[in-house]
Amino acid sequence: MTGVRGGPDAAVAFRMARRRFLAGERLDMQELAASLGVDRSTLFRWVGNRxxxxxxxxxxxxxxxxxxxxxxxxxxxxxxxxxxxxxxxxxxxxxxxxxxxxxxxxxxxxxxxxxxxxxxxxxxxxxxxxxxxxxxxxxxxxxxxxxxxxxxxxxxxxxxxxxxxxxxxxxxxxxxxxxxxxxxxxxxxx
Missing domain, CATH: 1.10.357 (Tetracycline Repressor; domain 2)
Structure with missing residues (x-):
């Protein structure tokens, strides 16, 4: 998880982003945050910017x-x-x-x-x-x-x-x- 800032929630976010990327999908931070049930600022704290x-x-x-x-x-x-x-x-x-x-x-x-x-x-x-x-x-x-x-x-x-x-x-x-x-x-x- 190079570049991901930490914690179990960050790991979940990272794995979800990776799966989406492998599926050929565009990584949309708003959609990713919504899928995780958090706001974008929380997602940014976990994984950084897009x-x-x-x-x-x-x-x-x-x-x-x-x-x-x-x-x-x-x-x-x-x-x-x-x-x-x-x-x-x-x-x-x-x-x-x-x-x-x-x-x-x-x-x-x-x-x-x-x-x-x-x-x-x-x-x-x-x-x-x-x-x-x-x-x-x-x-x-x-x-x-x-x-x-x-x-x-x-x-x-x-x-x-x-x-x-x-x-x-x-x-x-x-x-x-x-x-x-x-x-x-x-x-x-x-």
């Missing part, structure tokens, strides 16, 4: 997705990091609830997901920084960029191809994510 709640829901979905991918992708070095990025992009592109959110609230979604000020983007950068560092420590690869800077570049590449339809009118493409990141990491092996 953007904060959306980021918390998105983070709660990103974490298990990334964890599952990291656990299943084999290999080492830059190739492993590139595969993980590609599989993550594939998961984002293929999630109907996520695409629904992007289409319904494009500007808000891109602001919450792709800006450097976004807690979600910073969270995903942290995950990839951990992966890059793990592969460096394993002796899997060496790169000239600082770990955090490299992780930021990786996340921006993911964003470029996942949100290509919204940014440039192109088709989202997870395969391009893996190929681009492998090239950045100087790893074009199998």
């Amino acid at each position: 953007d904060q709640l959306l980021v918390a829901v998105l983070t709660s979905l990103a974490d298990p997705t990334l964890s599952d991918i990291v656990a299943t992708v084999r290999g080492s070095g830059g190739r492993r990091v590139a595969r993980i990025a590609g599989r993550y992009a594939e998961a984002l592109i293929g999630a109907p609830y996520y695409r629904s959110f992007l289409q319904r609230e494009t500007e808000r979604a891109l602001r919450l997901i792709t800006t450097r000020a976004s807690p979600l983007q910073q969270h995903v950068v942290d995950v990839f920084a951990g992966l890059v560092e793990q592969e460096r420590l394993r002796g899997g690869f060496v790169h000239d960029l600082d770990t955090r800077d490299l992780a930021y570049v990786i996340v921006r590449v993911i964003e470029s191809f996942v949100y290509a339809d919204l940014i440039a009118g192109e088709r989202p493409d997870a395969a391009k994510v893996e190929a681009a990141i492998a090239a950045i990491l100087h790893d074009d092996g199998p």
Whole structure:
């Protein structure tokens, strides 16, 4: 429940919001508060404003997705990091609830997901920084960029191809994510 402020009622509110988001519904704070039998100010105390709640829901979905991918992708070095990025992009592109959110609230979604000020983007950068560092420590690869800077570049590449339809009118493409990141990491092996 990243970003949710606490208490059992907050957890109930968060789970309800998450279920609605997964169902492809727009998160409406007034409707959510009414469903919970509270006023909006109480809901805001529990979960923050709408953007904060959306980021918390998105983070709660990103974490298990990334964890599952990291656990299943084999290999080492830059190739492993590139595969993980590609599989993550594939998961984002293929999630109907996520695409629904992007289409319904494009500007808000891109602001919450792709800006450097976004807690979600910073969270995903942290995950990839951990992966890059793990592969460096394993002796899997060496790169000239600082770990955090490299992780930021990786996340921006993911964003470029996942949100290509919204940014440039192109088709989202997870395969391009893996190929681009492998090239950045100087790893074009199998």
